[in-house]
Amino acid sequence: MSSVPVDATPLSARSVVLSLLLGAHPARLTTAELTRAGDHFGVASATLRVALSRAVAAGDLVRFDGGYQLGDRLISRQARQDEGVEDAEADWDGSWEMAVVVVTGRSGAERAALRDELAHARLAELREGVWTRPANLRRPAAYAADPVLETFRATPHEDPAELAARLWDLPAWATTGRRILEHLHATTAPADRLAAAAHLVRHLSSDPLLPAELLPADWPGADLRRTYAAYQAELHDLARNGS
Numbered sequence: 665m666s667s668v669p670v671d672a673t674p675l676s677a678r679s680v681v682l683s684l685l686l687g688a689h690p691a692r693l694t695t696a697e698l699t700r701a702g703d704h705f706g707v708a709s710a711t712l713r714v715a716l717s718r719a720v721a722a723g724d725l726v727r728f729d730g731g732y733q734l735g736d737r738l739i740s741r742q743a744r745q746d747e748g749v750e751d752a753e754a755d756w757d758g759s760w761e762m763a764v765v766v767v768t769g770r771s772g773a774e775r776a777a778l779r780d781e782l783a784h785a786r787l788a789e790l791r792e793g794v795w796t797r798p799a800n801l802r803r804p805a806a807y808a809a810d811p812v813l814e815t816f817r818a819t820p821h822e823d824p825a826e827l828a829a830r831l832w833d834l835p836a837w838a839t840t841g842r843r844i845l846e847h848l849h850a851t852t853a854p855a856d857r858l859a860a861a862a863h864l865v866r867h868l869s870s871d872p873l874l875p876a877e878l879l880p881a882d883w884p885g886a887d888l889r890r891t892y893a894a895y896q897a898e899l900h901d902l903a904r905n906g907s
Contacts, residue, residue, distance in 0.1 A: 674855035675862060677707045677715035682724060683862050684903060685734050686742050687896045692733035697903040704902055705855045744784065745865050747803055747873070756800035756875035758824070759817045765793035767812035781807050786872055788831035796831070798824070800875045828878040841867055841884045845891055861895045864888060 702712040719725040725732045785807050787795040808815040848860040
């Protein structure tokens with residue numbers, strides 16, 4: 665097998681803190697819990713305090729009496745991560761979401777922002793200005809409120825599995841996912857495992873979350889979600905109980 669495309673470099677102190685809180689539900693931890701977890705991952709208390717102060721100054725974290733919680737921007741990121749872990753088994757009636765750009769003359773920055781919004785909603789571009797995906801997600805289609813879009817439900821004439829295979833590079837996503845999973849299972853050092861788990865949840869955030877009917881038979885998504893959920897439980901026990 666080819667080399668695992670995972671950066672094995674341990675996370676910075678700031679990334680350790682944010683990873684811990686992004687994996688916490690609710691997304692808040694006491695200072696004592698963060699300090700205990702930092703010790704486990706090799707982050708000295710003084711270094712952790714500096715990382716926390718900088719994260720607060722940047723708006724990534726908010727202080728509360730006795731601890732820290734995620735700021736608004738990272739709450740949105742956590743919701744996307746959770747969607748990648750939890751929203752993959754919804755029923756599907758065969759219809760597809762469609763979003764069509766109907767306003768011209770927008771700036772390059774506006775076009776780029778809209779592309780990011782639609783990609784974050786896990787739509788793929790069928791052709792310029794036309795975005796679609798199977799309508800199997802429980803999340804609300806928040807992009808539908810954008811005034812430059814007309815949104816529809818539709819059913820394609822072509823085979824939906826073939827359409828999905830054109831819109832997403834499913835073999836590449838699956839191959840990368842298996843390699844991340846292999847790396848995480850083979851890693852024992854706490855800081856290295858945290859870095860691998862962070863890589864795993866980022867990869868899950870890019871899962872198109874297609875209906876099972878449209879996926880290859882050996883799709884690794886469920887294994888990745890189970891592995892990340894188990895690692896989240898480890899982090900919860902570590903922060904809450906020190907074990």
